[in-house]
Amino acid sequence: MKRRSFMKSMMAASAVAAAPMALMAKEDAPKAKKKGPNDMTYDAAVAAITGGKEVKDSDKIKLTVPEIAENGAVVPVKVEVDHPMEENNYVKAIHILNTKNGNARCADVMLTPANGKGYFATRVKLGGTQEVVGLVELSDGTFIKAGKSIKVTIGGCG
Amino acid sequence: MAETEARKSMIKIKPKKYKAGDIVKVDFIVIHPMDTGMKKDKKTGEVKPAHYIDNITFSFDGKPFTTMKVWETVSTNPYFSVNFKVPGKGKITVDYTDNTGEKNSKSKKLKPKG
Numbered sequence: 001m002k003r004r005s006f007m008k009s010m011m012a013a014s015a016v017a018a019a020p021m022a023l024m025a026k027e028d029a030p031k032a033k034k035k036g037p038n039d040m041t042y043d044a045a046v047a048a049i050t051g052g053k054e055v056k057d058s059d060k061i062k063l064t065v066p067e068i069a070e071n072g073a074v075v076p077v078k079v080e081v082d083h084p085m086e087e088n089n090y091v092k093a094i095h096i097l098n099t100k101n102g103n104a105r106c107a108d109v110m111l112t113p114a115n116g117k118g119y120f121a122t123r124v125k126l127g128g129t130q131e132v133v134g135l136v137e138l139s140d141g142t143f144i145k146a147g148k149s150i151k152v153t154i155g156g157c158g
Numbered sequence: 159m160a161e162t163e164a165r166k167s168m169i170k171i172k173p174k175k176y177k178a179g180d181i182v183k184v185d186f187i188v189i190h191p192m193d194t195g196m197k198k199d200k201k202t203g204e205v206k207p208a209h210y211i212d213n214i215t216f217s218f219d220g221k222p223f224t225t226m227k228v229w230e231t232v233s234t235n236p237y238f239s240v241n242f243k244v245p246g247k248g249k250i251t252v253d254y255t256d257n258t259g260e261k262n263s264k265s266k267k268l269k270p271k272g
Contacts, residue, residue, distance in 0.1 A: 037195050037208050037230075038208075038229055038230065073233060073234065074233045074234075075233070078239075085243075098231065101231050102196070103229050103230065103231050105229045105231065106228075106229055106231045106232055107226055107227070107228050107229070107232060107238075108226065108227040108228075109224065109225075109226045109240070110224065110225045110226070111223075111224055111240070112222075112223045112224065114218070114221075114223040114242065114243060114245075115223060115224060115240060115241050115242055115243065116181040116241050116242060116243030117181050117241040117243075118241075119183075119239070119240060119241040120238075120239065120240055121237070121238070121239035122232060122233075122236065122237060122238050122239070123232065123233040123236065123237050124231055124232055124233060125194075125231050125232070125233050
């Protein structure tokens with residue numbers, strides 16, 4: 001008898017526990033549904049760019065972003081890379097990524113030695129408080145990155 | 159739907175006075191909505207289709223020196239700035255296309271002094 005009652009109570013408990021879980025899952029689903037045409041997560045975007053290669057954090061990249069962005073629709077981002085721009089040793093590409101927008105990619109910039117300096121500046125939209133990452137590819141095939149978090153008061157990715 | 163109307167755009171060289179061999183900033187600004195395809199039109203209530211610039215090529219005398227792939231996460235009326243080492247007299251051209259197939263270009267002459 002003891003065992004039977006124990007089983008019964010267990011089943012009831014698990015049913016109670018499972019019910020809110022199912023409800024929560026249902027509530028989450030419509031939120032995640034809102035998708036843009038080019039949605040990509042940050043990890044997938046990094047993997048697509050690097051092809052699985054290791055990415056090191058580096059002091060060579062100077063990422064200039066505001067600490068607090070009042071308007072998420074216009075956030076200035078500036079990337080400067082302290083690296084020579086010679087014929088065989090130059091900054092090949094600068095990628096600007098974000099960590100939480102629907103589409104993690106902002107801009108991929110392919111540079112050549114004619115640029116003279118590894119520099120790129122633009123303005124991006126940010127949906128909320130998150131990190132902006134400058135991912136830099138050097139001509140020898142190595143990847144370095146630098147990231148900074150930005151507090152966004154009003155999101156700009158409607 | 160390729161629109162034929164030319165978009166307003168601008169190329170700025172900074173600083174204004176430069177010599178051959180100097181590294182200058184080339185700023186490119188274009189008036190473009192950069193719609194994400196997620197925002198609703200306030201008047202009609204319908205979702206606006208995505209409309210953004212996706213490819214930009216900076217070239218000097220026909221030789222491209224910087225190419226960019228851009229996504230809708232870049233702000234409305236985008237601004238792009240790159241550096242360029244001035245080799246001498248010539249013309250900088252910026253060609254850009256957007257996801258609807260619209261093609262435009264803008265150019266500016268480089269006149270180094272000294």
